[in-house]
Amino acid sequence: MNRFLYALFPLLLLSCNSQEQPGQPPREENKPAAVPAPALTLNPIHGQLYAAHDDYREPAIDSRRFKHSDIEPLVKRLGPPFAVSEAGQSIEGRSIYLVRLGNGPKTVLLWSQMHGDEPTATMALMDLFNFFGATDGFDAFRRQLLSELTLYFIPMLNPDGAEKYQRRNALDIDLNRDALRLVTPEARILKQVRDETQAQWGFNLHDQSIYYGAGNAPKTASVSFLAPAYNVDKDINEVRSNAMRLIVLLGRLLEEYIPGKVAKYDDTFEPRAFGDNIQKWGTSTILIESGGLEGDPEKQELRKLHFVALLTAFDAIASGSYQAADIQDYENIPFNNSNAYHDLILREVQIEKNGKWYTVDLGFRHSEVDFNGYEDHYHRASLSDIGDLSTFYAYEQLDARGYRAVPGKTYSSAFATLDDLRRQDIPALLRKGYTTFQLTKLPGRSQWAELPLEAVAAGKAPANEVRLYGNPSFLLQKDGQNRYAVINGYLYDLSNESGIRERLH
Ligand SMILES: [Zn+2]
DSSP, rough: OOHHHHHHHHHHHHHHOOOOTOOOOOOTTOOOOOOOOOOOOOHHHHHHHHHHHHHHHHTTSSSSSHHHHHHHHHHHHTTEEEEEEEEOOOOTTTTEEEEEEOOOSEEEEEOOSSSOOOHHHHHHHHHHHHHHHOSTTTTHHHHHHHEEEEEEEEEOOOHHHHHOOSSSSSTTTTTTGGTTTOSSHHHHHHHHHHHHHSSSSSEEEEOOOOOOTTTTTBBBBOOOOOOOOTTOOOOOHHHHHHHHHHHHHHHHHHHTTTTOOEEEEOOOOTOHHHHHHHTTOOOOOEEEOOOOOOTTTTTTTHHHHHHHHHHHHHHHHHHHHHGGOOOOHHHTSOBETTOOOEEEEEEEEEEETTTEEEEEEEEEEEEEETTTTTTEEEEEEEEEEEOTTTOOOOEEEEEEETEEEEEOEEEEEOOOSSHHHHHHHHHHHHHTTTTEEEESSOOOGTTTSSSSSSEETTTOOEEEOOTTHHHHHHHETTTEEEEEEEETEEETTOOOOOHHHHOOO
């Protein structure tokens, strides 16, 4: 759209909504009427898109650890209205695809998973392909988008990283620090597609830590945005301000689904990053980061929200509605709080050292350990902090005032196999303080890490000491009774016997 049309746009909106707003001062008779800024409005179709997402959800992908071989057939099967080409190949020779859609004058480039272990948006792109390939009640909406927009997608820019569910590519280079040198073929592909398309809009799609919070509130940063700076001074030109305005609109959208859980990244200029450079090269660039959301470990709800957010973004670009957003509202989005969350916090629990008791908060975080060719993972807990954690939040927490943390005991006789152990009355053994069990044939940790018990090789008896970065098993005792067990960073309520039994299977 040229500048003339930009200037005209508020008038066009006004003509549809020309009633004077209550509370505005009356016009002065002798001056030409000032044109009030149009209000930022969301296309209400987002609610229908959210409700209909299941119809387009790609069933071949249902969790985060998919690979290039999982998405390649989904991309290659795309026929008209899609045009699919190979944009190039990764270091290990995997095809990186460019999918083009639409014939409109406004150009939009989206790339996902330049970090191999950040797959949420790739799932949403597969769903978007299904959406645009369908024929149903959204036909008019699709036609409108595709007549105004030309969309370019690069799903999974870093397939070699995705293969090992790691951030970096096969050379262990972070593609997002290779926008200047362009040493890696993956970075060169992104640069080349950007230059060839001269896209007006860019969407840089990532995942961030699930432990980020939104500002200082007890809310996860479930989706974070950034309109990257294009220089050290963080100046705001038209290219960047357009990105900021669209982010304001998307923030407003997501507040309807995940209130308080929308944040933004610090905009310190990173001279080597793609977002910053693509903004500099004249493409209005929007970084979207999927974070953590309670109850959504495989990020399927966030995938749906991405689907809705991207379609809403396309609609706002097509209609120009984002121009009604106020840049000040971008400044008002809370910043990411990068060290805000733990998985579990036990508040004001007593721990013992040399015969004395001390009152502390205990925080746990889980890391994912890969197995089965990076296709599966189990969780390994770490005691991530000890002390006054009153400034931290947690996905799960317990007011542990009056409780003593007592090390779990190792059961004296060994069991032959994990199945033998599972047949025991585990809830009763936990209540007696046994958290740790010897096995003559100790299977790999992936076999038992998620169970409400700790397995060790016969003859081993861990101290289960409460130490920073350790992974102790212990009981929470009150009035001499074991009320809770903490094993591998999971909290088990020992009065909930059926809950514990469920976790044994
Ligand atoms: Zn990333």
